[in-house]
Amino acid sequence: MRDLLQIADLTAEDMAEILILSERGDLGRPLEGKGVALVFQKPSARTRNSMEMAVTQLGGHPVYIQKEEVGLGTRETAEDVARTLACFHQIIAARVTDHRDLVAMAAATETPILNLLSDTGHPLQALADLLTVKQLTGRLEGAHLAYVGDANNVCRSLAQACALVGANLTVASPDGYGLDETPDGVRQVADPAEAVTGAEIVYTDVWVSMGQDDETEVRRKAFADYCVDADLMAKSADAWFLHCLPAHRGEEVSAEVMDGPRSAVWRQAENRTHTARGALAWMMAR
Numbered sequence: 001m002r003d004l005l006q007i008a009d010l011t012a013e014d015m016a017e018i019l020i021l022s023e024r025g026d027l028g029r030p031l032e033g034k035g036v037a038l039v040f041q042k043p044s045a046r047t048r049n050s051m052e053m054a055v056t057q058l059g060g061h062p063v064y065i066q067k068e069e070v071g072l073g074t075r076e077t078a079e080d081v082a083r084t085l086a087c088f089h090q091i092i093a094a095r096v097t098d099h100r101d102l103v104a105m106a107a108a109t110e111t112p113i114l115n116l117l118s119d120t121g122h123p124l125q126a127l128a129d130l131l132t133v134k135q136l137t138g139r140l141e142g143a144h145l146a147y148v149g150d151a152n153n154v155c156r157s158l159a160q161a162c163a164l165v166g167a168n169l170t171v172a173s174p175d176g177y178g179l180d181e182t183p184d185g186v187r188q189v190a191d192p193a194e195a196v197t198g199a200e201i202v203y204t205d206v207w208v209s210m211g212q213d214d215e216t217e218v219r220r221k222a223f224a225d226y227c228v229d230a231d232l233m234a235k236s237a238d239a240w241f242l243h244c245l246p247a248h249r250g251e252e253v254s255a256e257v258m259d260g261p262r263s264a265v266w267r268q269a270e271n272r273t274h275t276a277r278g279a280l281a282w283m284m285a286r
Contacts (some may be wrong), residue, residue: 031060
């Protein structure tokens with residue numbers, strides 16, 4: 001078994017295998033009688049529900065652990081938390097504020113560590129995104145995606161994933177909010193209209209992520225021209241709309257688009273369970 005801290009940890013072959021596993025309805029019970037620790041420094045509806053269901057479907061027992069119960073980095077070091085949980089669990093999955101905690105946990109134990117979200121990436125969301133794109137367009141290689149808004153952890157993992165499978169991604173962000181690095185096949189622009197022109201998938205996320213509340217007004221001004229509305233979608237190739245959720249209608253996306261016939265956000269949310277199951281089964285097979 002191995003860690004999955006970032007999409008960059010995967011090869012193209014790994015990605016293909018995980019997606020194949022994600023599409024299969026019955027993967028057996030490779031976690032039969034085994035525990036999976038779910039450490040949440042940050043709350044999440046989709047991540048918790050999808051992971052608990054995925055672990056259960058694979059025959060395992062998910063244990064949800066709130067930040068107060070372990071005090072990651074305060075009550076105990078990240079290394080000691082990992083060593084303790086490794087005494088009881090087959091896999092340790094963690095949703096953390098600082099990616100360095102995941103790296104420290106992985107270095108401290110041979111028990112696989114799965115990133116449920118960190119400040120640098122959201123690999124399980126990217127897996128669900130790719131599965132959704134494949135279902136909607138019939139392919140990944142050569143698919144044309146546009147991401148409009150803050151090039152945050154979700155965007156970074158999406159960019160890495162697109163590069164891995166040969167999909168074309170254009171990211172539109174205001175100055176200062178773009179990607180630090182652009183992988184092969186990924187293009188960075190400032191104009192949302194330029195990004196979505198010809199796109200089959202248009203993707204966005206919130207302008208103000210968890211922990212950025214003090215930047216709310218500054219960010220709203222910076223992203224004022226980056227709302228995905230009907231006018232912007234009309235410049236695409238009759239694109240499907242994706243959002244990792246939760247969404248703020250009237251900010252990064254209009255209600256008309258979010259709730260419209262070309263919105264696939266609920267399929268995308270459902271795919272979080274399928275790809276979590278695929279990733280767990282893949283980790284167990286290593």
